[in-house]
Amino acid sequence: MVKILLIEDDLEISDLLTQYLSRYQMEVISYAHPKSALASLGIESYDLVLLDLTLPDMDGLDVCKALRERSDIPIIISSARSDLGDKVIALELGADDYLPKPYEPRELVARIQSLLRRINGKTIQASSEMFRVDETGIYKEGELLPLTRAEFELLALLIKHRRQIISRDFIANNVESIQWESSERSIDVLISRIRQKIEANPKHPTLIRSIRGMGYQFTL
Known part of the structure; x- marks a missing residue:
């Protein structure tokens, strides 16, 4: 909607x-x-x-x-x-x-x-030009990102649902590498690590936004 x-x-x-x-x-x-x-x-x-x-x-x-x-x-x-x-x-x-x-x-x-x-x-064109996801990994501007399995699964999920706000519960249920009992902390840590690898300024992220009380949004 x-x-x-x-x-x-x-x-x-x-x-x-x-x-x-x-x-x-x-x-x-x-x-x-x-x-x-x-x-x-x-x-x-x-x-x-x-x-x-x-x-x-x-x-x-x-x-x-x-x-x-x-x-x-x-x-x-x-x-x-x-x-x-x-x-x-x-x-x-x-x-x-x-x-x-x-x-x-x-x-x-x-x-x-x-x-x-x-x-x-x-937006979709810009996203497809900047990020590419395939079976070998996720590429940013043609370069393969050095992601762990959990980081790959989470970033791929965010890209798939670009511009939508997705909750921590949704992430926990759709990222196999995250254990439910530690999901909230795990997600925050993973998001921080992904930002370090894709954001120009991880302290002021523009690609992955935190939406207070709701979750995260991949903006491209």
């Missing part, structure tokens, strides 16, 4: 979009206040942001800038502000699309699906 962060202070619009998008297997998490929405990025994992420009406490263009500074998450601006300058600035700040209000909800669905297809296509 696609998970969308909606930043919109009109509660009626928020409720309508939540109900409508659910028909298309899209879960909407909505915030009226942008600062709360930005704070949630450190806790939740989203596939896309739907952002209004007229918001309390913080202008939507500033929110767009803050989002792009923190993440490469796809952003669609949805706003009644008709100033061409706003659209140009939003796109320059890193928004991926701009949909003026009012609009037909089905058009929004089409734009979301189109944007995610493009983003996911690039």
Whole structure:
């Protein structure tokens, strides 16, 4: 299911979009206040942001800038502000699309699906170019990684479920080399060792993210 962060202070619009998008297997998490929405990025994992420009406490263009500074998450601006300058600035700040209000909800669905297809296509291509998994091992940019059996099984699982958040329980049940009774500690140790071998900066990992209270996500 696609998970969308909606930043919109009109509660009626928020409720309508939540109900409508659910028909298309899209879960909407909505915030009226942008600062709360930005704070949630450190806790939740989203596939896309739907952002209004007229918001309390913080202008939507500033929110767009803050989002792009923190993440490469796809952003669609949805706003009644008709100033061409706003659209140009939003796109320059890193928004991926701009949909003026009012609009037909089905058009929004089409734009979301189109944007995610493009983003996911690039992600899978980038992942396949950087990492390759076969019966001989896992290769990063053409070089065989020196992995133990447990590291291989865990990294292969993460790559297979790229961009999904997978829990420790899921890992424990799908990595044969991990003993259940010591699985939580074993997983943390394995993740740390894998990061040492694939991350540019293991102390600030970008390929394997820790999602607090949920598990891990392979980002490519």
